[in-house]
Amino acid sequence: MSIGHALLGLLEGGPRHGYDLKRAYDERFGHDRPLHYGQVYSTLSRLLKNGFVSEAGVEAGDGPERKRYAITDAGVTDVERWLGTPEKPEPYLQNTLYAKVVLALLSGRSATEVLDAQRSAHLATMRGLTRRKSDGDLADQLICDFALFHLEADLRWLELTAARLDELAEEIAK
Amino acid sequence: MSLLVAQDLHKSFGRTRALEGAGLTIRAGEIVAVMGPSGSGKSTLLHCLAGILPPDSGTVTYRDRELTTMSDSARSELRRTEFGFVFQFGQLVPELTCLENVALPLRLSGVKRRDAERAAREWMARLEVDAVADQRPGETSGGQGQRVAVARALVTGPKVVFADEPTGALDSLNGERVMHLLTTAARETGAAVVLVTHEPRVAAYSDREVVVRDGRSRDVEFVR
Ligand SMILES: Nc1ncnc2c1ncn2[C@@H]1O[C@H](COP(=O)(O)OP(=O)(O)OP(=O)(O)O)[C@@H](O)[C@H]1O
Ligand SMILES: [Mg+2]
Numbered sequence: 001m002s003i004g005h006a007l008l009g010l011l012e013g014g015p016r017h018g019y020d021l022k023r024a025y026d027e028r029f030g031h032d033r034p035l036h037y038g039q040v041y042s043t044l045s046r047l048l049k050n051g052f053v054s055e056a057g058v059e060a061g062d063g064p065e066r067k068r069y070a071i072t073d074a075g076v077t078d079v080e081r082w083l084g085t086p087e088k089p090e091p092y093l094q095n096t097l098y099a100k101v102v103l104a105l106l107s108g109r110s111a112t113e114v115l116d117a118q119r120s121a122h123l124a125t126m127r128g129l130t131r132r133k134s135d136g137d138l139a140d141q142l143i144c145d146f147a148l149f150h151l152e153a154d155l156r157w158l159e160l161t162a163a164r165l166d167e168l169a170e171e172i173a174k
Numbered sequence: 175m176s177l178l179v180a181q182d183l184h185k186s187f188g189r190t191r192a193l194e195g196a197g198l199t200i201r202a203g204e205i206v207a208v209m210g211p212s213g214s215g216k217s218t219l220l221h222c223l224a225g226i227l228p229p230d231s232g233t234v235t236y237r238d239r240e241l242t243t244m245s246d247s248a249r250s251e252l253r254r255t256e257f258g259f260v261f262q263f264g265q266l267v268p269e270l271t272c273l274e275n276v277a278l279p280l281r282l283s284g285v286k287r288r289d290a291e292r293a294a295r296e297w298m299a300r301l302e303v304d305a306v307a308d309q310r311p312g313e314t315s316g317g318q319g320q321r322v323a324v325a326r327a328l329v330t331g332p333k334v335v336f337a338d339e340p341t342g343a344l345d346s347l348n349g350e351r352v353m354h355l356l357t358t359a360a361r362e363t364g365a366a367v368v369l370v371t372h373e374p375r376v377a378a379y380s381d382r383e384v385v386v387r388d389g390r391s392r393d394v395e396f397v398r
Contacts, residue, residue, distance in 0.1 A: 116385065116392070123207075126378035134354060148375050155374040163211055 001096045003035065004043050005082040008052055008075050009103035015056040015070040018044055029099050044069055052078050079103070083114055086121035089151055097154075101161060105169045115162045122155050177202045177366055178334060183222050183232035185215075192218040193229065194389035200334065205357055205367040207377035210386035216370045217338055219386060223368060224257055224336045225249045236334075254283060258327030258335040258365070260356070262342040265323050266311035272318075273298065273307040276326045283330065297325040301355050317348030324356050328363065335360060338370045346375070353379045 003025075010016070010024050018040050026034040047053040052075035056068045071079075083104055087096055097118060104111040126148055133144040161168070178200040185193040192215045200206055200223075208216050221227035223234055225241045234241040236256065241249060258279075259265065266275045276294035281287065298304045301321040306314045314322065320340060327335050340356065341349030357379045360367045371377050385392045 112387075119385070120383070123374065123377060123383055126374060127380070130375075130378040134358075148378065152374045159211065 001029070001099060002082065003039060004047055004052075005079060006099050006103065007040070007043055008047065008071055008079045009083075009099075009107065011053060011069060011071040012076065012079065012103075012107045015068045017066070017068055021069070028102060029095070047075065050074075079107075080109075083109060084117065086117040089118075089122045089125040089154070094154075094157065097158070097161075101165075101168070102172060105165070105172055111165050111169075112162060115158050115165075119155060119158055122151050122158075126151050175202055176200065177237060178223060178368075179233075179235045180219070180223055181233050181235075183219065183229045183234070185218055185222060185227070185229045191389055193222065193232075195232075196222075196386065196389060196391040197232075198223065198384055198391055200366050200368060202333070203361070203364045203366055204382070205360060205369060205380045207380035207383040208368060208370045208386060208391075209372070209377055209383050210391075212372075214386045215389040215391075216386050218389075219391060220336055220338055220368060220370050224259070224334075225253055254279065255330065256333050258330065258332035260320070260323050260327045260335065260337040260340045262339040263316075263319070266319060266326070268311055271308050271310055272303065272314065272322045275311065275322060276329055279326060279330045293329055294325070297329045298322070300359060301325045315348075316344050317351060320344060320348075320352045321355060324352065324359070328359055328365065331363060332365055335365050335367045337367060339372070340369070341371070341373065341376055349373070349376060 006025060006029060007021055010021060016024070018037070021044075022035050022037065022040045044053065048055070048069070052072055053069045054072050056070035058068070059066045083100055100114050101111045104114050129144040129148050129151075133141045136144070176199045180196065180198045183193045183196045184191075196215060196219050198206075198219065208219065210216055218227065222229045225234065225244075228242060232242075236252065239252070241252070244252070266272070267278065270278065273291060273294055276298055277287070277290040280290035280293060285293075295304065295307065298307055301324055303314075303318050303321045303325065306318050306322065311319055311322065324340070327337075335356075337356070341352050344352060353376055357367065367380075369377070369380055377383055
C-alpha cells in the first residue's frame with residue numbers, strides 16, 4: 001500500500017495538518033494497522049522534497065505538527081497516475097485496491113476505470129498462466145492453478161465492488 | 175481484419191432496455207471473452223451478433239454482409255454454414271444418439287449420412303468423447319455432453335463459434351477440459367470464438383475481453 005499516494009489523495013479534499021491526515025487515513029484505511037506519527041511526517045517530508053505537497057501556513061506554537069500541508073499540481077498529477085496504473089496482479093491487494101477505489105470516488109474520478117484497468121491487468125496475467133498450464137506437465141498445471149484461483153478471487157471481489165460503487169459512494173459521502 | 179462488426183446496437187424487451195449502444199468487433203480467429211454482471215446484456219448481445227435476435231436499431235456486419243437487412247432464410251443459411259453454437263445446456267436433441275447429434279448440422283446442409291457420420295466421429299475423437307457416440311445425450315455426464323456440443327458446433331468448419339456460458343453447469347475440472355479442447359480446436363481450425371462467461375478462469379482462455387455494463391460494451395485493448 002502506497003501511504004504517500006493515499007495521503008496525497010486525502011489532501012485533494014483540502015489542506016490538513018499531519019495529525020488530521022493521520023486521523024483521516026486511520027479512519028478510512030487503517031482498520032487493523034493505524035499509521036505511526038513517524039510514518040506520517042517522514043512521508044510528508046518526502047512529498048515536500050518531491051514537490052508533491054507544499055506548506056500551507058503554520059499555526060502559532062512550534063513543532064512540525066502545526067504545519068498545514070496542501071497538495072500541489074505535481075501532486076495531483078502523481079495521484080492521477082497512481083490511480084490510472086493497475087497494480088501488479090498478486091494476491092492480497094485488497095488494501096491498495098480498496099484505497100484506490102475510495103480515493104477515486106472521494107475526488108469525483110471514475111472508480112469504474114480503476115476497476116476496469118485492474119481487471120484487464122489481472123486477466124492478462126491469468127492468460128499467461130493459462131497458456132503455461134496448457135504447455136506444462138501436471139506439476140506446472142497445479143502450480144498455475146493455485147495462482148489462477150487466487151487471482152480469480154481478487155477479480156470476483158473487483159466485480160462485486162464494481163456492482164456496489166453507487167452504494168459505496170453514498171456511504172463515503174456521509 | 176474484422177470478420178464480424180456490431181455497431182450501436184439497441185434492443186428492448188418491453189420496458190427493459192437490454193442493449194443501449196453496444197458495439198463489438200471480432201477479428202478472424204480470435205477468442206474474445208464477453209464479461210459483465212448478470213443482466214447487463216451479454217446474451218442479448220451474443221444473440222444479436224449471431225443473427226438469432228434482430229436488434230431494434232444498429233448494424234451487424236459479417237464479412238461485408240449486413241445481417242439485419244438479410245432475409246430470414248439467408249440469415250439461417252449463414253448461421254448454418256458460417257457459425258457454430260454452444261450453450262450452457264439443452265442444445266442436443268434428446269432422441270438422437272450423440273453421434274447423430276454431431277452429424278446433424280452436416281445432414282441439414284445436405285451431406286450424405288455416411289460422410290456426415292465419418293466427420294462427426296473425427297470431431298468426437300478430437301473432443302475425447304468417441305466413447306459415447308452411440309449413447310443418447312441423457313446418458314452422458316455434463317462434461318461429456320458439453321464436449322459433444324462443442325464437436326457439433328465445430329463439425330461444419332464454422333468461422334465463428336458463439337458460446338454462452340459453455341461451462342456454466344460444470345465443475346472446475348470439467349469446465350477447464352471443455353475450454354482447453356474448445357480453444358485448441360478453434361485455434362487449429364482458425365475459428366473465432368465469442369465466449370460469454372462470468373468466470374475469470376474461463377475468460378483467461380481468451381485473447382482479450384469485452385466488458386458489458388448496462389447494455390453498453392467496452393472493448394479492452396488487445397493484450398498478449
Ligand atoms: N426474452 C426476453 N424477454 C424479456 N426480457 C428479457 C429477455 N431476454 C433478456 N431480457 C432482459 O434483458 C436484460 C439483459 O438480459 P441478458 O440475458 O442479455 O443478460 P446477461 O448479461 O446475459 O445476464 P446473465 O449473466 O444473467 O445471463 C435483462 O434485464 C433481462 O431480464
Ligand atoms: Mg446470459
